[in-house]
Amino acid sequence: MNPIRLIHLKDLRYKHEIFLQKPPVVLTVFIYIIGSLMLFAFLYCIFGKMEEVVYAKGQVRPVQNISLVKNIIAGEIVQINYLPGQKIEKGVELVKIDDSIYSARKEALQAYYDEINKKIEGLKNLIKSYHADKNLISKTDSSTYARFRVYVNEKEILTKRYNMVKKLWLEALELPATAIQQAQLRELKYKADMAELDLTTYKNKFINSLLSELDNFLIEKEKIYSQLKDANLSLKNTCIRSPISGYVQEISSLNKGDYINVGQSILNIVPDGTDNYKIEIRVPAKDAGKIMEKMKIKYRFTAFPYHEFGGGTGEVVNIEPDSFVARDGSVYFAVTGTLDKNVLLDKEKKEYFVKPGFEIDARIILREQSILWHFLKTMDLVW
Known part of the structure; x- marks a missing residue:
């Protein structure tokens, strides 16, 4: 049996034993x-897609x-019939303005209008009587009756004067030529013609x-x-009514006895339409x-x-076809979008209603593109 030899790893560099060395399993995995x-x-x-969006x-x-309620005529407030945030119906009286001046003006114009109508009726009756050559005017209209x-x-x-002068002239014509001079005949004829002309x-x-x-x-x-129509309209406008149903959003803090000018903004009526909203987006x-x-x-x-x-x-x-300039000087386009829901649910399924005035962050999706294309575009490798 050959003894065991220990060979350092460095010594295996040019030997066939190095090919027998195996990497650890962990490294392979x-x-x-x-x-x-x-x-x-x-x-x-x-193959993955990502969205190109505008924020x-x-x-x-x-x-x-939203309906803006303005005052049309000037006057003193005598009654206020709303509270901020109150729900009101269309046509409900909101503010009552003192109408004494406008009522007096209307009454004066109405009286004058009636008087003119009476005079017109009298003149028409006078014309009818003239053509009929007899008095067709009622004695109740004393001035017109007396005038006719x-x-x-x-x-x-x-x-009578004409008939008398004409009779004298005709009688003179019947006289013998020696009984009246031609000058007298001409004078009588002239007087008859003048009397007829006067009549x-x-x-x-x-x-x-x-x-x-x-x-x-x-x-x-x-x-x-x-003028009477204007007076009636002014009198009607002393009563400011709600143009639509909705909720009151107060603009001017008014009290009874305050004087309001023509065109003064009073309040907004936010429509009572909780089922449908739109989104107004300001796109740079x-x-x-x-x-x-x-x-x-x-x-x-x-x-x-x-x-959540x-x-x-x-x-x-x-x-919108044209841009707008904001107060801070930035330029934007107004874009209107739909909204698919008016209720949001939290993790406990509790409902929260969307309300007018909520601010939103919008992401307008221009197109979908591959992630690789997006990276290449970001690095300016494609256009």
């Missing part, structure tokens, strides 16, 4: 694991726009005066009618170039942690 992970990572980069801020808004009587009396006087002139002047007065009163009637102008309608959007609510409540989804439904 480790190498396989690393290789598998690298292969998996490579395949994941090739933006937004806000939850009701689908129906004056016309009739004056016309009768002029008619015709008076009648024409009377009817023309009636027609002119009627036209003027009709014009005045239209003018007063327009530098990121808005690729955004198109029907692109998918993912939302995260800042009021609800995403890891999750988020929402939607799609782009509208992109």
